Amino acid sequence: MEKILTVSQLAKSFKEKTVIRDISFTVHKGEIMAILGPNGAGKSTTIRNIMGIMLPDEGSIQFHTHTGKEIPRHKIGYLPEERGLYKNVKVLDLLLYFAELKDYPKQKAKERALAYLEKFDLKGKEKSPIEELSKGMGQKVQFIASIIHEPELLILDEPFSGLDPVSQDVFKQEIKTLAQNGTAILLSSHQMNLVEELCDRLFMIHKGSKVIYGSISEVKEQYANFKCTIKGRNELNELQSLPNVTSAEQNGDVSILYLEKNVHIPAWLKYIPEHISIQELSVDRISLHEIFIGIATNNLGYKEGVIHE
Numbered sequence: 001m002e003k004i005l006t007v008s009q010l011a012k013s014f015k016e017k018t019v020i021r022d023i024s025f026t027v028h029k030g031e032i033m034a035i036l037g038p039n040g041a042g043k044s045t046t047i048r049n050i051m052g053i054m055l056p057d058e059g060s061i062q063f064h065t066h067t068g069k070e071i072p073r074h075k076i077g078y079l080p081e082e083r084g085l086y087k088n089v090k091v092l093d094l095l096l097y098f099a100e101l102k103d104y105p106k107q108k109a110k111e112r113a114l115a116y117l118e119k120f121d122l123k124g125k126e127k128s129p130i131e132e133l134s135k136g137m138g139q140k141v142q143f144i145a146s147i148i149h150e151p152e153l154l155i156l157d158e159p160f161s162g163l164d165p166v167s168q169d170v171f172k173q174e175i176k177t178l179a180q181n182g183t184a185i186l187l188s189s190h191q192m193n194l195v196e197e198l199c200d201r202l203f204m205i206h207k208g209s210k211v212i213y214g215s216i217s218e219v220k221e222q223y224a225n226f227k228c229t230i231k232g233r234n235e236l237n238e239l240q241s242l243p244n245v246t247s248a249e250q251n252g253d254v255s256i257l258y259l260e261k262n263v264h265i266p267a268w269l270k271y272i273p274e275h276i277s278i279q280e281l282s283v284d285r286i287s288l289h290e291i292f293i294g295i296a297t298n299n300l301g302y303k304e305g306v307i308h309e
């Protein structure tokens, strides 16, 4: 896959405090890459360094083969974490202004703007001043502004925050379509279910350093223990004494057994005694959300590693 963005050994300090160190990853054409981490981990700082809003103390940013001032910024789209647009400007004028800033042809920009406004349920708002829009509507307009010029690389800092589930779905669908059409996408998000659904690979930062880097399935394979959910009322002590069970819960009529990571499920299922009450049984790996919490709270007994470069 063609590399669009290469971030190499990025480091940044504010006064004495090192905020990110040794951050390296790539984003490929048509790929959705997530940058994750708890509050204050260094995600926005990484993104701002990529965007040239601040300069790194160490490391480099490469877009195709270009670095530094040679990076063609008009080929990049950016939705910043800080929301906010010129309040008294009309929606369509604002979108055309953003397209013009990126040297994008006016007529094409107008066609794209109208099509996107319709797609995002904002038809009829073309002449409304931004200040008359709801927060979610404003966010949709800002999202359209970040893609109006057909960027090759799209960077979205917390694109889903503050959106209702319907709008989240609209954004999710559009992000998928953009990637299918070849846009390289880097997004930060706290919504692990969306990341799990949407992204191909992830880079997780904790306290300014990389903790995980790999594809979603590799990350799940490496970090996600198995979880066996049984619909049935059972004795907790008996569940806990089964082989390879690290912990168990009985919540009403549902038993949950957390299993060791390398369990061979078909062989393990044979250990379940015949008298155990089972109406339904499923075995899954724990979710990305549970992995994230485990890392953020240092509960996974985890040490730094790269799964896949």
Ligand SMILES: Nc1ncnc2c1ncn2[C@@H]1O[C@H](COP(=O)(O)OP(=O)(O)OP(=O)(O)O)[C@@H](O)[C@H]1O
Pocket: 014, 019, 037, 038, 039, 040, 041, 042, 043, 044, 045, 046
């Ligand atoms: N301009 C700045 N001056 C001083 N410290 C800063 C500056 N910008 C960020 N920081 C610090 O850098 C650290 C990382 O912040 P950053 O905004 O990158 O985190 P984040 O992962 O995006 O967090 P969140 O999920 O809360 O948005 C924080 O401790 C923050 O206080």
